[in-house]
Amino acid sequence: MENQQISLSIRNVSKTYANGVQALRNVYLDIPAGMYGLLGPNGAGKSTLMRTLATLQEPDSGQVFLGGIDVLKQKEEVRQTLGYLPQEFGVYPGVRTEDLLDYFAVLKGITSRASRREVVAALLKQTNLWEVRSQKLGGFSGGMRQRFGVAVALLGNPKLLIVDEPTAGLDPAERVRFLNLLSELGENSVVLLSTHIVEDVSELCTHMAIINKGLILQDAAPMHAVRELQGRIWRCVAEKGSLPSLEQEHQVISTKLLGGRTVAHVYSEEDPGKGFELVQPDLEDVYFTAMAGYHHKQELPQVGEVQS
Numbered sequence: 001m002e003n004q005q006i007s008l009s010i011r012n013v014s015k016t017y018a019n020g021v022q023a024l025r026n027v028y029l030d031i032p033a034g035m036y037g038l039l040g041p042n043g044a045g046k047s048t049l050m051r052t053l054a055t056l057q058e059p060d061s062g063q064v065f066l067g068g069i070d071v072l073k074q075k076e077e078v079r080q081t082l083g084y085l086p087q088e089f090g091v092y093p094g095v096r097t098e099d100l101l102d103y104f105a106v107l108k109g110i111t112s113r114a115s116r117r118e119v120v121a122a123l124l125k126q127t128n129l130w131e132v133r134s135q136k137l138g139g140f141s142g143g144m145r146q147r148f149g150v151a152v153a154l155l156g157n158p159k160l161l162i163v164d165e166p167t168a169g170l171d172p173a174e175r176v177r178f179l180n181l182l183s184e185l186g187e188n189s190v191v192l193l194s195t196h197i198v199e200d201v202s203e204l205c206t207h208m209a210i211i212n213k214g215l216i217l218q219d220a221a222p223m224h225a226v227r228e229l230q231g232r233i234w235r236c237v238a239e240k241g242s243l244p245s246l247e248q249e250h251q252v253i254s255t256k257l258l259g260g261r262t263v264a265h266v267y268s269e270e271d272p273g274k275g276f277e278l279v280q281p282d283l284e285d286v287y288f289t290a291m292a293g294y295h296h297k298q299e300l301p302q303v304g305e306v307q308s
Contacts, residue, residue: 006067006159007032008053008190013062015048015214023048024059025214031190035183037201037208037222038194039287045214046194047087050164053192054084066160066190080109083153083161087168091145093138097129100137101151108155123151127181143174150181161191167200179204202283210290217290222283229281229289234266236276253288267294 008031015024023045040046051057053064055075064071071078092100098120105116124130127147132140137148146166153161163182167175183204185191193205201208202222209219218225233253238246240262246252251267265279266272267289279285 005033006188006190008160008192009063009065010049010053011063011065013049013052013059013064015045015052015057015059022214024052027062027211027214027216029209029216029219031192032207033188033190034207035185035191035193035205037205038192038211039196039198039201039208040211041196041291044196044211046196046211047164048214049211050084050086050162050192050194053160054082054086054162055079078160080156081159083155083158085146085149085153085161085163085166087164091137091140091148094136096134096136097140097148098124098133101148101155104152105155110155119155123154126154126184127151128177141174143170143178146170146174146178147181150178154185157189159189161185161189162194163192164194165196166193167195167197198284198287210287212291218286222286225286226281226283229285231278232267232269233279233281233285233289234268234272234276235279236264236266236272238262238264251292251294253285253292253294267292 008029010027010029010031013024013027014022016022027045027049038046038049048057052059053071055071055078058072066078066081069077069081095103101120101123102116105119110116110119121130124133127150129144129147129151132144137145140148149166150163153163166182167178170178179200182191182193193200195201206221208222208225210217220228236246237258238261240260243255243262243264246264250272252264253267254265256263265285265288266276
């Protein structure tokens with residue numbers, strides 16, 4: 001497995017919880033090496049899929065393969081080559097950074113003290129935490145804690161790295177530092193980034209999928225998905241009171257409040273008429289077009305609301 005380019009194959013994975021919520025519906029994806037974005041709103045099924053891939057829960061049906069490993073049947077083999085940064089992970093506030101990473105390295109099976117010292121130092125430098133290696137984690141900012149989480153996830157050179165909502169709650173500067181770190185990782189591994197933040201995917205990922213209510217609505221390269229929308233996204237500025245009639249007459253995919261007025265983006269294959277101008281689509285338009293149902297026949301149109 002070391003020399004071949006690894007990939008992750010997800011085949012018809014479904015999961016329904018005891019309360020009747022259908023979290024995953026026949027999810028079918030081929031995920032190559034590199035950064036792959038899983039984009040969707042909160043509650044879309046992203047964390048359920050991440051936890052399934054991380055061997056933390058069982059699907060009701062389906063198959064998952066990481067290279068030649070059957071993820072659902074060979075859990076120990078998966079765990080040996082898995083790095084997982086969950087949405088919420090516990091840190092030990094009173095422990096020095098270097099000592100805690102050393103402890104996790106022991107758990108990962110790096111038993112030689114000299115090897116551990118080398119690995120820990122390299123990871124602290126890679127995640128830009130070397131200068132604060134003697135500090136206790138309780139004093140860390142959100143971004144520093146996330147970078148420490150990545151250092152833990154990278155122990156043992158994982159072939160599958162899963163990061164679940166990693167930039168939520170980070171300030172802009174920390175977010176940029178964190179995304180730069182992630183972008184360096186995905187050369188020989190599959191790095192799966194789950195997020196509801198469109199910019200995370202547009203800045204980092206060569207491939208992506210959009211998920212909502214457990215369904216994959218779209219699976220594409222971001223640049224290709226944007227190109228497919230050329231000539232189909234129109235913009236108009238409307239008074240707030242006129243939005244309901246606009247939504248009745250046109251396929252409104254998103255709205256933004258701007259100085260007391262509403263800027264609406266509309267999906268249309270031809271000129272919708274007076275008051276509309278053609279705009280250069282971006283990944284946010286791709287996301288809201290998919291969410292509004294124009295990429296999946298089973299989904300009823302919904303309107304995306306973005307406040308700015």
